[in-house]
Amino acid sequence: xxxxSSRNQPEPVTPRRRSEPEPTEPTxxxxxxxxxxxxxxxxxxxxxxxxxxxxELYRPEFDTWISYxxxxxxxxxxxxxxxxxxxxxxxxxxxxxxxxxxAVSHARELAKVKPExxxxxxxxxxxxxxxxxxxTAEAIAKHAGKHRKRKARRKAPAAIRLKGKSxxxxxxxxxxxxxxxxxxxxxxxxxxxxxxxxxx
Numbered sequence: 001x002x003x004x005s006s007r008n009q010p011e012p013v014t015p016r017r018r019s020e021p022e023p024t025e026p027t028x029x030x031x032x033x034x035x036x037x038x039x040x041x042x043x044x045x046x047x048x049x050x051x052x053x054x055x056e057l058y059r060p061e062f063d064t065w066i067s068y069x070x071x072x073x074x075x076x077x078x079x080x081x082x083x084x085x086x087x088x089x090x091x092x093x094x095x096x097x098x099x100x101x102x103a104v105s106h107a108r109e110l111a112k113v114k115p116e117x118x119x120x121x122x123x124x125x126x127x128x129x130x131x132x133x134x135x136t137a138e139a140i141a142k143h144a145g146k147h148r149k150r151k152a153r154r155k156a157p158a159a160i161r162l163k164g165k166s167x168x169x170x171x172x173x174x175x176x177x178x179x180x181x182x183x184x185x186x187x188x189x190x191x192x193x194x195x196x197x198x199x200x
Contacts, residue, residue: 025055028052028058031048031051031052032052034047035048035073042103042104042107043086043091044087045083046082046083046086046087046088046090047084053084079104082107083104085111086101086104089101089110090107092118092119093119093122096119098119099132101122102133103135105136106135106140109140110144112148113148113149114149117147120147121140121144122140125140125143128143157176159172171183
């Protein structure tokens with residue numbers, strides 16, 4: 001559908017006559033019709049879901065995005081995210097004059113590639129296999145290897161050292177989201193329990 005055709009391709013601004021109506025964004029009903037007609041194009045479904053989420057059109061009937069996806073479409077948030085990624089990739093490929101991916105697995109592989117290399121990887125894959133119908137995730141992965149995004153390394157949080165006269169406490173955490181004060185309170189409780197057992 002042409003609803004999303006200008007999303008990433010801004011058109012030149014032209015003065016509007018007073019009689020011309022203001023352009024409107026698609027309504028929830030129009031977007032849901034795209035999702036329902038579905039899966040004619042994963043990209044169209046992804047773009048429709050993205051618009052529904054961004055504009056929070058699922059409210060007030062549904063409290064959360066997750067409940068909307070589950071109750072309205074029987075869809076997980078993870079799968080919806082993959083469709084939305086497929087939509088954004090399809091826009092980029094369409095702008096380059098290339099056919100869009102036909103499967104979520106294609107978009108998933110292209111999403112692992114640096115943004116500036118997506119069209120190159122897709123072009124190379126199509127050149128090798130011939131048509132979109134022959135594309136596999138493995139074929140994309142083969143061409144994507146040298147263009148992959150680097151994964152950020154996660155550093156373990158630094159240990160916390162507390163020193164006093166004749167004692168040192170070293171607090172090593174595996175994740176940064178642990179509260180040091182809560183850990184110390186738990187450790188103090190364990191020490192109190194040990195001391196109570198020894199005294200008994």
